[in-house]
Amino acid sequence: MDPILTTNILNVVYEVSTLAVVVLGLAVVFGLLNVMNLAHGEFVMIGAYCAFFVQTQDLPFLAAVPLALLVCGFIGLVVERILVRPLYARPFDTLLATWGLSMLLREAVEAIYGRGFRSVATPLTGSVDVLGAGYPAYRLLLTAVSIALVAGLVWWFVQSATGRRIRAVVNNPELAGSVGIPVTALARNTFVFGCCLAALAGVMLAPLLPVNPTLGLDFILKSFFVLVVGGLGSLVGLISGAGVIGGVESVVSAVSDRTWGYSTVLVIAILFLWLRPNGLFPRT
Amino acid sequence: MASFLVHSAALVAALAVLPQLVGEFWAYTLALYFLYAIAAMGIGLCWGQAGILPLGQSMFFGLAAYLSGLSLIHFGDSWLLLVLLPASALAPGLLAYGIGVLVFRGRTLTGPFFAMITLALTLLAFQIANSWNDVTGGFNGLKNIPGLPGLSDFTDLYYISASALAVCVLGVAWLRRAPAGVLWRAVAENEQRVRFCGFAVQNVKAVVFGISGVLAGIGGALYAPQQNLVTPQLCGFILSADLVIWAAVGGRATLYGPVVGAVLIGILTADLRDEISWWEVILAAIFIVVVLYFRQGLMGFVEPRFERLWRRAAARDIESPARPGAPDDTGFALDDVHVRVDRVRILEGLDLAVDRPGVYCLIGPNGAGKTSCFNAMTGELPVRSGRIRILGRERTGAAADVLSRIGVGRKFQAPSLFPDLTVAENFNVGLWGGRARLADLVRMRSHRWSSAILREAQARFPFLAEEDRRAGDLSHGQRQILELVMVLIAEPRLILLDEPSAGLSQAESREVVEAIRWVGSRLQACTVIVEHDMTFVREIADRIFVLHQGRLLASGTVAEIQADERVRAVYVGASA
């Protein structure tokens, strides 16, 4: 196979699978709580800064994982209690409140670290030969970890008792309480879990991104567009949404430039929001 | 009217003396934030009045700034500026109206979707501004834009901004008081009821969005000559976000809230951003607190006290214009109508026909399809097959506002009105529907409309004459009657009532029976009532239709229905 084609295909797979990890957290929270957490991207950003912090302390890269989970888990817990729970019945205000939260987190990080771009050293250097194309080893590892993570979470969601209960609450919240599912605690845990997932993605992506306070903005928009395109109905929707958004962006960026890639994604999102707001696979 | 003139004089005087009080430097700074304030007022109109949140107003601000910047660069000393500058301010309004028409068409659930569409559009606008080097100057923007001809010092710039602000504040103040403002607040509270009063809600929303586009446009068009520089950041996400925060913290539902928010927070931010590194964090926290606990914002503590003065109901001394001729036919017919929602069958070949004035009751067990029958008739549920004739013509799938204008009125099961509006404003929306022309919606005199039916209703139910009360403060029974009267003052020929006696006491229920009889005979209308309460049905029905599992099970007089074995079986259980 043509090495350039191989590289591009790998790029698309990388883009789609890492995007899917970020969207998964957002989607589970939205499915269960009906809360579109516009600060989701900022948890990715904080995860990335955790990787940067660990680096400044001369600790191994992997130490960033527990740190990010701890920090974002704690913030998620507090946010769920004081910001999300009181607004369950006011979805529009939740949107605004989490949007305010996203500004708060962004500005807080900016106040600490400044606006400048930071870089995190890649823990795994060198490249691997894939069908004649040299591909960065860390990207390859990241793609594999992302796929494994998404697949593992999906398997857990389908198989575990907790996964079944989450699906039960999504389907019929009123009955869920009546059969004894502790809905409030489940909602809290799910929200915190979604934040942690975003944080984990942030740590993993940190070496490949220019780490800066506005990094979350890109992620929340792309994630939101994935949900808009894919619909909130199912995992198939999520994957196909991530495929369309991540795929289009990396393909158009490759043949033209990043501006065109980004603009194409925006146009697709606008068309979906306008003409097909329930996406390709709507929730029934 | 007098209060409006006093208000205008006070505002102009305050803006005129302000530079003397604060000095030249601050006057110049204020001049910039006045322009943002004008744009923020547009958000106040959309979000605080009509309930639609635009997250991309900077797109319109930026567009106007580029247009006016380009006009000044290329035609800086030509008379063409007299056309081009106003056009730069109006063009974003047209764009906004166009977007509104497309987005709101045939859709009711637009809340977050509308907000996200505008956000995505502004991001797209930023990309275009940032990369279309030939026209916009790309990342560096348009530089060295000449100022407005004939103006030189900072004070001149202040007076231009201040005049624009004064004109916009007074214009918005007028619109808020005019019928248009009442209609926007009504849309925010209960879109469905506005539609059933005969207004094409999508146009109402597109117009308010268009006006907000013009306001952002005025700000942007004046920005270019004032700052002499237009960069892509003017279309960016950050300015959009700032405008929303200013409107929210200042008070989105108030007239001066967005202005106070923009000027106060804008200037504080410009001043404190560099001194207090956590300033933006504090601001975000304030925004969250406002969203959670103080939705009315700063001016929400002040303005409502004044507002009560002019929201007092006007004397009704003008006879409302007659409604344009309704069709002569009465009645309706459903012919083999099927409705499904997802896979659930709601109506399964429903046949139902009524061809002369009278009172007809629809009864049947839960899930028989009674309310769905109304929903199919008024276009709320898509009809899969079958035909529906209403008032003499086939109107399968016709929209509620169209039906309302030809004479179909509908009352919902739970009282559907505008709880935060006064009783007078509730009546007015009912009166304006189908009667008011566009010009009537910006005239204050339309508040004084009256009609014979309204007067008779107020004589019959004295609480309806207390027009300054908030509709939400009425008792449940009073709200049921208020909604009924709102339906009736549109003088419909076909009246659909869904459980008009639900939650009423026996006495109230009897009054409703009388009111329905009175209007039915007075308007020569067909009245169709979904009702569970058999005492009520026995008292009022000329004829009963029994629905079961989406079909017509039986029809006849009260006595015939009571004797019907099939009806007994449905009601008492198969084995009884």
Add this chain to the structure above:
Amino acid sequence: MTGAANGEVFSFAGVTGGYGATTVVRGVHGAIAAGEACCVLGRNGVGKTTLMRLLTGHLLLRSGTVRLAGQPLDGLAPDERHRLGLVYCPQDRPVFDNLSVRDNLTLMGPIDAGRHAPLLAAFPVLEARMAQSSGTLSGGERKLLSFVRGIAEPGRLLLLDEPSEGVQQENVERMAGFLREAKAAGRALLVVEQNLAFARDIADRVIVMDRGEVVLAGSAAEIDEDTLAAHLQV
């Protein structure tokens, strides 16, 4: 078991509530002892389901009290009431239709041979569809699944909202049999019904509602069929 002195498992008084500003149920009262079944009867729209949602915590009481074994349930969420032994099978959307029949039954614990086996044997239609999504079941089969789920749970109080709606006659009779067994085992039942024969089959006490209020209440033996039919008839 503070309230067990007079044998009452469940009691409620002055129950008032509704949706938004609309009051649907006004001052409804009742009490059920262990081993007793109480049927709530009334025409459509008189507030029976609203009453159930008020008792189970899905709607907030505007006033009134609800006690389970003497303990007030004020402010407890539905899942907390469930933990205290209140089992509820709602009328509308009685099962999770995105889960399989088996998952509906095992959401909170595994299949119990002692409790589930006789039920599944009696309703082979469910046994045969254990792996199928319950969204594919008919309305009556869903009610049956909901009934099996509820009656297999160990709580001392069972609230059923129209369990027989859409269920085949022979299965309705089997349901009645299981409900009699539950009574014999000392459970308390509160059943909303439209099917008069089924109600008479199981009820020890009857509450008839109209316009959100109790219009007739008493022991099932004392109230004759014609009086009841008159209240339910068109």
